Amino acid sequence: MRALRLILAGWRFHLKSLTLSSFFLLTSAIQPVIFATIAFYMWRAGGRGDTLLYVALGAGLMGIWSSTLFASGGAISWQRWQGTLELSIAAPAPFVLVLIPMTLASATIGLYSLTATLVWGRLFFGVPLELEHPALFVAAIPATIASLGMLGLVLASTFVLYRNANAMANLLEYPIWLISGLLVPLSLFPGWVRPLSWVLAPTWGVRAIRDSALGGGDPLLAIAMCLGLAVVYLAGGIFCLRLFERLARQRASLSLT
Amino acid sequence: MNSLRIFFVGGVTSYRALFGWLTPWVFVPTLLIVPVFQILLFAYIGRAAGLESDGFYVIGNALQSAALPCVFAMGHTISGERRQHTLAFVLATPARRLPLFLGRALPVVANGFVVSAFSFAVGTALLDFSPPPESLAPLAAIALITAFSCTGLGLLNGGIGLRVRETSVLSNVVLGLLLVFCGVNVPLDDLPGWMSTIAEGLPLTNGIRAARDVVAGASLGDVSGLLLTEAGIGLVYLLLGLVVLRFFEVQSRRHATLERS
Numbered sequence: 001m002r003a004l005r006l007i008l009a010g011w012r013f014h015l016k017s018l019t020l021s022s023f024f025l026l027t028s029a030i031q032p033v034i035f036a037t038i039a040f041y042m043w044r045a046g047g048r049g050d051t052l053l054y055v056a057l058g059a060g061l062m063g064i065w066s067s068t069l070f071a072s073g074g075a076i077s078w079q080r081w082q083g084t085l086e087l088s089i090a091a092p093a094p095f096v097l098v099l100i101p102m103t104l105a106s107a108t109i110g111l112y113s114l115t116a117t118l119v120w121g122r123l124f125f126g127v128p129l130e131l132e133h134p135a136l137f138v139a140a141i142p143a144t145i146a147s148l149g150m151l152g153l154v155l156a157s158t159f160v161l162y163r164n165a166n167a168m169a170n171l172l173e174y175p176i177w178l179i180s181g182l183l184v185p186l187s188l189f190p191g192w193v194r195p196l197s198w199v200l201a202p203t204w205g206v207r208a209i210r211d212s213a214l215g216g217g218d219p220l221l222a223i224a225m226c227l228g229l230a231v232v233y234l235a236g237g238i239f240c241l242r243l244f245e246r247l248a249r250q251r252a253s254l255s256l257t
Numbered sequence: 258m259n260s261l262r263i264f265f266v267g268g269v270t271s272y273r274a275l276f277g278w279l280t281p282w283v284f285v286p287t288l289l290i291v292p293v294f295q296i297l298l299f300a301y302i303g304r305a306a307g308l309e310s311d312g313f314y315v316i317g318n319a320l321q322s323a324a325l326p327c328v329f330a331m332g333h334t335i336s337g338e339r340r341q342h343t344l345a346f347v348l349a350t351p352a353r354r355l356p357l358f359l360g361r362a363l364p365v366v367a368n369g370f371v372v373s374a375f376s377f378a379v380g381t382a383l384l385d386f387s388p389p390p391e392s393l394a395p396l397a398a399i400a401l402i403t404a405f406s407c408t409g410l411g412l413l414n415g416g417i418g419l420r421v422r423e424t425s426v427l428s429n430v431v432l433g434l435l436l437v438f439c440g441v442n443v444p445l446d447d448l449p450g451w452m453s454t455i456a457e458g459l460p461l462t463n464g465i466r467a468a469r470d471v472v473a474g475a476s477l478g479d480v481s482g483l484l485l486t487e488a489g490i491g492l493v494y495l496l497l498g499l500v501v502l503r504f505f506e507v508q509s510r511r512h513a514t515l516e517r518s
Contacts, residue, residue, distance in 0.1 A: 026426045034433035038442050039302060045447035171286035174294035184301040217299030 003097055005124045010101025011108070017250060018071060019110045025112070029072055032063030032113040033120045035249045039183055040125045044237060052129075053128060056121035057213060058182040061206045063113020064148055065176055071106030072152025073169040076160040076244075086254055096238050103152030107145045114141075114209075132215035140223055144205030147226040153237030160244055182206050201229050260261040262302040268360030269353075271334065272368075277308040288368075292322035292376035293383070300384050307398060309444070311384040316468045319377035319439035322436055323400060330365045331411030331498075333336045334358070334426045335418035345515055348506055358415075358502060362495070364410045369398075370402030388472050392464035396468055403464030404483050406491025407435075410460050412498030419515075421506035435461055460494065463487040 035060035043055055076099075085207040088098045120129030131137050160167055161182045168247040178184065179193050180202035186194055206226040211217035248254040292421040300314040338344035347357070352471065381388065388396065413432055436442070438452055439461040445453040456462045464487045467480035477484075509515040 022423045022426050026429055030430060030434060034437055037437055038299075041443040041447060042299075042302055042308050043306045046303075046308035046445060048306050167283040169285045172289055174291055174298055178294060178298050178301065184298070184305050188304055189300055 003044050003093075005094055006097050007101050007104070010098065014105035015101045015108055017066075018067075018105055024067060024071060024109060028063050028067040028109050028112040029116045029152070031066060032059045032117050034128055035059050035062055035183075036117040036120060037124075040127075042123065052121060052125055053214060054210065055183065056117045056127050057114070057204060057210050060110075060114030060117040061144075061180075061182050061202055061209065062177050064107060064110025064144070065180070065182075066200050067110040067113070068103070068107045068152045069150045069155065069169045069172055069176075070166070071109070071173075072103040072149075073159045074166060075102045075106070075152075075156040080255060083255075088250075089245060089254065092145060095239050099156055099237075099241065100149070101140060103156055104145070104149035106152055107149040110148070111141070111145070126174050127167045131210045131213050133219060136212035136219045137209065139203075140208035140219060140226075143223045143226040143230075144201070144208055147205060147230040147233070148202035150230040150233035150237065154240065157237050157240035157244055176200060176202060179182070179203075180206060199229070201233070204229060226230070260292055260353055263352050264356035264360035266360075267357060267390075268363050269383065272364035274337075281291045288326055288372050289375055292318065292325065292372060293379045295322065296376060296380040297383065300380075303442070304392050310386070312386040312472060313386070313444075313469070314442060315377060315380040315384060315386050316472060317439075317465050319373050319380055320400060320403050320465050320468060321371035321432075321435060321439070321441045322376045323371075323404040324410070324432055324461060326372050327365055327369040327404060327407035327411040328414050328428045329425070330368065331362065331408060331415040332418050332424040333415075334361050335415045335425040339515075348515065354503060354506075355499065356411060358377070358499060359495075362412060365411065366401070366404045366408050370401050373400045373404060389474070392471045395471045395480075398477060399464055399468045399471065399480075399484065399487075402460060402488050402491070403468075406460035406464065406487050406494065408491045409491035409494030409498065413494050413501060414498075416501030416505060419509055435459060438462075440465055460487065460489065460490055463490070 030079075036056055039055045039059055040052055043051055076085065081090060089095050118127070118129060120130055179186075179189065179197050180200050181197060184201060186197055188204075204222045207217060208219050208222035208226055211219040211222055219234065296315055296318040299318055300311045303311070304312050312482050335344065338347055350357075364485060375399070377396070377400070380386070393481050410431065414424070414428055417427065421427050438448070439459055440448070440453075440454045440456060441461070445466075447463070448456070463483040467483040469485065471477070506515075
């Protein structure tokens with residue numbers, strides 16, 4: 001119960017904190033709208049105007065991935081710069097319980113992206129907002145947030161070894177957009193790309209949200225995959241964090257950048 | 258002679274300082290790998306949408322990638338100096354502003370050209386696109402002129418950076434608008450009229466148009482009008498940037514806001 005309270009309080013705090021950052025507002029609201037606009041025009045010019053909801057949902061997921069990547073990837077580094085990392089690690093609560101709310105919040109503000117691209121699409125491109133399975137759509141969103149948030153935990157605990165976390169985040173933004181099938185069907189890629197996409201939360205997240213919104217596919221399987229991956233990421237994140245914490249204590253390098 | 262020294266030595270020094278933080282660990286992922294994946298993303302969206310050939314996206318995005326270092330680096334000439342508390346010293350010097358800031362722009366143009374050429378080469382190798390060999394030299398000239406015009410826009414961005422605190426956010430928005438408006442991924446004819454009209458006044462638009470014409474068989478002479486327009490637009494933004502820099506410099510002295518970040 002105490003752990004849940006800590007996660008909830010931390011999630012609310014970081015959600016408010018990220019919402020006040022103009023950089024994250026750009027990443028989560030403006031940038032997805034820019035990409036959605038380009039994609040809307042491309043699909044419409046290609047005579048595929050009937051699939052604009054597909055595009056709006058994909059562009060929204062792009063924003064969720066970006067905000068997770070930048071906020072989670074830099075989570076430990078930012079604590080280091082702000083001088084709060086030592087305090088967080090020295091606190092009686094396990095460090096993972098301090099970090100999980102941060103990465104969950106970073107995935108949650110990605111919801112601004114989904115909202116922004118859907119509203120933008122509706123207002124300026126007449127994208128219909130009719131959901132095939134509303135209940136599954138509502139279930140798919142938290143499942144996607146949870147899986148991306150836990151992937152964020154893995155990013156946070158591994159990026160800490162890389163001095164330029166932002167550059168690493170830059171590096172991973174486009175490739176994951178590409179191979180997760182957010183805007184491009186995976187069938188267009190060479191066969192070796194597909195197994196890579198299966199271990200990525202955005203692949204199953206977009207499938208869960210899209211299949212529940214547009215019908216077809218198996219949204220329940222995608223939701224289950226999101227939750228399953230979240231558990232795997234959580235285990236990986238805990239392992240990496242323990243390793244990082246032990247090494248940092250041994251080498252007295254916790255506050256070094 | 259003093260202005261020439263400020264232009265060359267100041268420009269090179271500033272660029273070397275930029276690389277103080279822009280190490281290979283940042284440069285390679287951000288300025289070389291990201292543009293390549295941008296080309297791949299839009300080429301595959303184009304395939305999925307059944308819109309244009311791979312070459313259309315390689316040309317558009319490779320030239321747009323020149324804007325990435327040009328807009329960011331020129332924005333950084335202000336925000337970086339402010340962050341390191343050297344902006345006041347730079348602006349307190351009696352040096353003429355024209356060579357001071359143009360000197361900083363010259364290496365940025367070269368950088369933009371390198372980024373554009375690299376992403377064009379890799380994009381061509383990875384996708385289904387074979388530009389005619391005789392088009393490569395004209396394409397290089399077009400990339401250089403486009404990098405210049407984007408640097409002009411970057412200087413304006415840097416000037417606004419004297420007033421706007423979040424220059425990286427501003428730079429990202431500028432890059433996004435170039436991506437939407439300039440016919441990088443959507444043919445201008447398929448954009449609404451007001452958007453293609455705005456595009457005519459932005460850097461990139463005419464450069465991209467010239468590059469696509471050259472690959473389609475036009476000579477450099479055939480596209481000279483487009484290139485002159487592209488260079489002219491770059492010059493206008495450059496001059497506008499210098500005016501804005503001067504204006505906000507005076508304002509920030511008056512209101513003591515130079516180092517407010």
